[in-house]
Amino acid sequence: MGDEERPRRRQARGERRMAEILAAAARVFAESGYEAATTNAIAAAAGVSPGSLYQFFGNKEAVARALADRFVSEMRAAHAAAFDELDHAALDLDELIDRMADPIVAFNIANPGFKALFARPDMPPGLAAAARPIQAALLGRVERMLEVRAPDLPSDDRARTARVLIQLFQAMVPLVTSTEGDERAASVREMKKVLRGYLAPIVA
Structure with a gap:
């Protein structure tokens, strides 16, 4: 193995371990608060020793901060x-809904515990507020789509x-994240x- 290959492999292992710790932390925070x-509970859920966790994160708040950054x-x-590369005027309504909804559905399926986690009242305010600018930007994107369609x-409507x-x-x-396979x-x-039923009379 070359000298350059070893650091790359160590880095890849480290990134996988961090991802495992963050996934475990999301479960522990969502379940326990x-x-x-x-x-210690996060390390156990991740299948690593507390010492291994501290190699990546100095304390619980550092874990939560990294989790918030990943979520955002x-x-x-x-x-x-979902929005930035769509020609909202050119797509028919069904395709428009598909193109808007599918990426955000995929995000929620991949991250089922994150929204519940950061809505908890016992999360530090700075972390709980991390997603607010992104949600505000989403509102602006939906409004721009409506302005076109x-x-x-x-404007108030x-x-x-x-x-x-x-x-x-x-x-x-x-309903989507709690099911799997054909039911999902x-x-x-x-x-x-539901989205089409609400939008169709407005954008017709």
Whole structure:
């Protein structure tokens, strides 16, 4: 093995171990709460020793901060994929809903515990607030889509419609993430029916 190959492999192992610790931390925080969670519990859930955890994170807050950063980064990427490269005027409504919903559905399936985690009242305020700018940006993206598809809609109505559309989507996310296989696919279809039923009269 070359001298350059060893550091790359060590780095890859380290990145995998960090990802395992963060995934375990998400489960522990969501189940036990931030205050009750311990680094020992996180290490046990990750299948590593406490000493191995401390190689990557100095304390529980550092773990939570890294988890918040990961959550926000992945959520930002999902929202960008859902909205930023779409020609909202050119797509029919069904395709538009598919293109908007699918990346955010995939994000929620990949990260089922993150939203519940950062909505907990015992999370440090700075961490709990980490996602708020991203959610505000999402609202702006939905409003811009509505401005294209329903240009005659007054601005107050457009803002309200965007909020309702996001709430409808979020209300159905637990139904999707709590199921698997064919039932999950069916739940996603039902979600899209709800979104279409709400949007169709507005953007017709």
